[in-house]
Amino acid sequence: MKDTVEIRWHGRGGQGAKTAALLLADVAFKTGKYVQGFPEYGPERMGAPITAYNRISSSPITVHSNIYEPDYVVVVDESLLDSIDVTKGLSPDGAVIINSTRSKEEIEEHLHGYQGAVYTVDAKEISIKALGKNYPNSPMLAATVAVSKVMEREEFLTEMKASFQHKFAKKPEVIDGNMMALEMAFEAAK
Amino acid sequence: MAIRERLSGNEAVAYAIRQVNPDVMPAFPITPSTEIPQYVANYIANGEIDTEFIHVESEHSAMSATIGASAAGARAITATSSCGMALMWEELYVAASNRLPIVLALVNRALSGPININADHSDSMGARDTGWIQIYAESNQEVYDNFIQAFPIAEDKRVHLPVMVCQDGFITSHGVENILLVEDDKVKNFVGEYEPEHYLLNEAEKMAIGPYAVSNYYMETKRAQRQAMINAREVILEVAARFEEMTGRRYSFFEEYQMEDAEYAVVIIGSAAGTCKAAVDEIRSATGKKVGLIKIRVFRPFPEEEIAKALSKVKAAAIMDRSEMFSATSGPLGAEIRAALYQAHSTVDVVNYFYGLGGRDITVSDFEKVYQKLETIAQTHVVTDMYTYIGLRSTQSEEV
Numbered sequence: 001m002k003d004t005v006e007i008r009w010h011g012r013g014g015q016g017a018k019t020a021a022l023l024l025a026d027v028a029f030k031t032g033k034y035v036q037g038f039p040e041y042g043p044e045r046m047g048a049p050i051t052a053y054n055r056i057s058s059s060p061i062t063v064h065s066n067i068y069e070p071d072y073v074v075v076v077d078e079s080l081l082d083s084i085d086v087t088k089g090l091s092p093d094g095a096v097i098i099n100s101t102r103s104k105e106e107i108e109e110h111l112h113g114y115q116g117a118v119y120t121v122d123a124k125e126i127s128i129k130a131l132g133k134n135y136p137n138s139p140m141l142a143a144t145v146a147v148s149k150v151m152e153r154e155e156f157l158t159e160m161k162a163s164f165q166h167k168f169a170k171k172p173e174v175i176d177g178n179m180m181a182l183e184m185a186f187e188a189a190k
Numbered sequence: 191m192a193i194r195e196r197l198s199g200n201e202a203v204a205y206a207i208r209q210v211n212p213d214v215m216p217a218f219p220i221t222p223s224t225e226i227p228q229y230v231a232n233y234i235a236n237g238e239i240d241t242e243f244i245h246v247e248s249e250h251s252a253m254s255a256t257i258g259a260s261a262a263g264a265r266a267i268t269a270t271s272s273c274g275m276a277l278m279w280e281e282l283y284v285a286a287s288n289r290l291p292i293v294l295a296l297v298n299r300a301l302s303g304p305i306n307i308n309a310d311h312s313d314s315m316g317a318r319d320t321g322w323i324q325i326y327a328e329s330n331q332e333v334y335d336n337f338i339q340a341f342p343i344a345e346d347k348r349v350h351l352p353v354m355v356c357q358d359g360f361i362t363s364h365g366v367e368n369i370l371l372v373e374d375d376k377v378k379n380f381v382g383e384y385e386p387e388h389y390l391l392n393e394a395e396k397m398a399i400g401p402y403a404v405s406n407y408y409m410e411t412k413r414a415q416r417q418a419m420i421n422a423r424e425v426i427l428e429v430a431a432r433f434e435e436m437t438g439r440r441y442s443f444f445e446e447y448q449m450e451d452a453e454y455a456v457v458i459i460g461s462a463a464g465t466c467k468a469a470v471d472e473i474r475s476a477t478g479k480k481v482g483l484i485k486i487r488v489f490r491p492f493p494e495e496e497i498a499k500a501l502s503k504v505k506a507a508a509i510m511d512r513s514e515m516f517s518a519t520s521g522p523l524g525a526e527i528r529a530a531l532y533q534a535h536s537t538v539d540v541v542n543y544f545y546g547l548g549g550r551d552i553t554v555s556d557f558e559k560v561y562q563k564l565e566t567i568a569q570t571h572v573v574t575d576m577y578t579y580i581g582l583r584s585t586q587s588e589e590v
Contacts, residue, residue, distance in 0.1 A: 025366045029196040038365030041307060060368070062329075062464035064361050065553040 004057040005150050006067045010086050011076035014046040016137030020076070021052035023141055023163075024150075028056045030159045031151045036061055049080055056150050072148045075099060076123075076140050078107070087114035095147050097189065099123040099136050119147055121188050130181035131174070138178060139185035146189040153186060192370040192437065199327075199362035202334040202369055203269070203295045203355070204229030208239055209377040210341060212293075213264035213384070216244035216255035220274035221307045222359040223297035227269055249274040253281035260290040261399045263389030265341070267292065271359060272299035272313045279317075285352045286321025287415060288399050291344035292352040294322070295337065298460070298512075299359040300548040308549020309358040311459065312513040314489075315522045321415050323353040323422055324490040328445075328463045330367045333357040335439060336487070338372070341381040342429045348421040358461040360549065376436060419491045426488055443493035445485040446500055448474065452482025454564040455501060457527055458510040459486045462545070462552050469557035481561045492526050498534035501527075505568035506539040508560050512546045519577060539567050545580040556580055 007024070011017025018039040025037030036055040042048065053067045071094040075086050078100040087096050095117035098107055104118050111118065121143040123136035145156045160182055164175045197205065200223070207215070207230050217227035233239045242259075246252045252268050259266035270278065275296060285292050296314055300306040314324060323343060327333035333355065340353040357363055372380075388397060403411055423443075430441040445463075448470050449455065456466050463485035473481045484500055486493075501507055509528070511521025520528065524542030531538060543560065545552045560580070567573055 022366055025196060029368065034368050035196060036365060036367050038361070041360055041364075062467045063554060064328075064358075064365070064461040064464045066551050068553065 003059060004055055004061065005072070005148060006070045007054040007056070007072045007074065007144065007148065008067050008070040008090075009052040009054075009074045009076065010080050010084060011050055011052070011137075012046075012080070013048045013050050015076050016135065017050055017074075017076045018052045020074075020137040020141045020144075021054050023138075024054050024144065025056075026163065027145075027156060027159045028054075028150055030162075031155050033058060033150075034060050040066055049084060070094065072097065072144065074140055074144050076136055078102070081107070081110040085112055087111050087116075090114060090116060092116040095119055097121060097140065097143050097147050099140055101125070117147075119143065119189050121185055123185065126181055126184045126188065130184060131177040135181075139181050142182040142185035143189035146186045156186075157182060192372065195369050195371050196366050197330060197334075197369050198225075198364050198366050199330040199333050199357045200225040200297065200364065201229060202330045203337050203357075204233070205371065206334050206337040206377070207241070207267065207295075208233045209372075209374050210265075210338070210381050211239040211378075212241050212267045214242045214244065214256070214259035214266040215268060216246050216252045216259070216266075217268050218246050218249045218252045218270070218274065220249070220271050222299055222363045223269045223271040223274070223295065225363070226295050226297070249277040250281065253278035253285065256292050257281055257285050257288070257290055260285070260292050261288065261390050263386045263391045265345075265384040266290075267294065269295035269297070271297045272301055272307075275313050275317060276301060282317055282320040282322060282352075284400060287411060289350040289415075289418065290352055291341075291350055293337070293340045293344055294352065294354045296354050296356045297359045297363045298356050306548040307359070309361050309461070310512045310547045310549065311356075311522075312547075314354060314356050315513040315515065317354070318490055318522060321351065321419070322490060323349075323351050323419070323426075323488070325353065325355050325488055326459045326486060327355070327357045327362065328461055328485060330357075330362050330365070331369050331439075332487075333362060334369060334371070335433065335437070335441065338377055338380060339429045339433050339441070341384075342432075343422065343425055345384060346421075346425045346429075347387060349418050349425050351415075351418050351422060356460070361461040370437070372437060380432070380436060422491050423493070426491075441487060443486075443488045443496055444500070445487060447483040447485065449482040449484065449500060451480050452503075453480040453505045454561050454568065455482045455484055455504045455507045456510060456557065456560060457484045457486065457497075457501070457507060457523065459489065459523060460512060462510070462512070465552060465554055466557045469554045469561065472554065473558060473561055479561070479565070486523065489523075489526075492530075494526075494530040494533060497527060498530045498536055501531065501538055502534065502536060504538055506541075506564040508564055509540060509542045510560075511542065511544050514544065514547065524577075539571060539573055541567065541573055541576055541578065543578050543580050550581050552581060
């Protein structure tokens with residue numbers, strides 16, 4: 001793994017891309033890393049495109065700029081592919097991970113000739129199967145960890161479970177569903 | 191043992207407020223500082239602190255209520271940004287001239303217009319002449335550390351001045367980073383109990399705060415404020431030394447990064463200093479060129495002699511301003527640094543760049559170009575484009 005891994009998230013306001021970036025920072029922090037998780041704010045409104053970023057490193061991070069040449073790009077809403085060049089600056093040694101029902105081949109046509117790896121994850125299907133609701137951000141988080149290998153699978157799942165147990169202390173019945181969504185997405189992105 | 195955490199800059203300031211447990215916090219929400227009173231309100235609602243939170247109808251009222259509480263003898267704080275602080279304008283002067291040790295968490299944001307919610311320093315730089323001490327931060331760690339140090343600085347009997355603890359909106363306020371927190375009891379011990387010397391609720395000492403002063407008295411008041419700002423210099427260093435004893439983290443008026451042998455220096459304030467440090471590291475490891483950085487922490491009082499000394503051996507320096515002052519010449523930092531260099535009879539070649547206005551991003555490669563430019567200036571001793579905007583998009587771009 002490179003010393004610093006840089007990840008860019010594309011989503012729409014309200015879908016939880018910023019939350020996913022902050023969750024990734026959280027879980028990477030718990031495994032002993034130096035982390036950054038930060039959003040880029042435009043005119044905020046539900047449905048507007050938003051960008052969020054992660055830097056994860058084994059040494060302290062001082063850079064405070066946005067990320068223009070990421071190692072990984074995560075697209076939480078595939079409708080953004082028509083309006084945003086999501087793979088702009090993306091390392092050909094990295095990967096783009098897209099929430100989509102479409103096949104990799106169909107998606108590739110929309111990626112401006114990106115030469116690196118392309119992963120599609122049907123986060124909606126996974127979320128509905130595991131949780132009964134469409135919360136695409138946690139499956140996309142698991143897929144991102146699976147593809148980027150910023151931490152081991154077991155480490156990730158253990159930390160996420162601890163985090164869910166804290167977050168859902170008053171409704172423990174949803175913890176299993178959330179864990180299942182993570183595991184399914186992890187498998188789907190392998 | 192320090193507590194290893196990851197927090198946003200706003201969370202870090204709120205955490206420090208919880209640890210200090212001030213008596214009164216009047217506040218009015220404005221992006222990007224809103225989270226600070228929001229988190230503090232949570233601490234209060236959860237019974238973790240007993241701060242009196244005052245819901246006010248504007249920032250004018252927020253600062254007025256903070257002044258009232260501080261004059262009464264309370265440890266009083268508030269938080270704001272941008273136009274919020276602009277609406278406090280009149281009261282900023284009242285707080286400083288009445289020598290009230292208020293601490294203000296300022297989350298720097300551009301002033302209108304066009305209306306914009308992102309980071310630049312136009313709000314605090316506009317307030318540089320109000321008589322407040324100003325301390326700036328590069329990171330979440332620094333804003334947390336500065337916030338804790340602000341209380342013993344403001345409340346010192348040699349100072350008695352309000353302190354503005356500044357951080358860059360969104361970049362640090364909403365960015366989550368690693369941070370080392372100090373234990374509650376150590377923070378409480380560090381700031382101590384606030385024991386005001388003169389205050390309105392003291393029955394034994396009848397006094398007025400904020401009365402009219404005729405010309406015969408006004409000027410002496412200003413000279414006394416000036417003296418307090420001069421005294422603040424030693425107090426800031428004393429508090430920093432005490433803080434270093436507690437945490438091992440060293441603070442001064444500014445940070446010198448790779449300056450021991452530097453030939454080319456950038457002078458900058460705030461979060462972009464971290465980005466510039468990465469450029470310094472890359473240039474030094476790739477080319478061996480002697481580049482360095484001075485990051486201003488304390489802008490008021492201004493460390494004139496120390497800065498001139500720190501820049502005395504460089505061949506060329508770029509002063510970086512994150513706000514305009516529309517003099518049609520320098521930015522606020524540019525003007526101060528050049529005055530300091532003139533006073534020290536320095537002949538170092540200087541350029542003054544404007545960057546990051548309204549949140550415009552500045553990158554490692556932007557700083558690499560700045561250092562390249564400094565090298566050219568040092569070779570030719572010709573300074574072209576003395577005042578330059580970095581990262582402009584238009585055809586009139588003066589980009590370096």
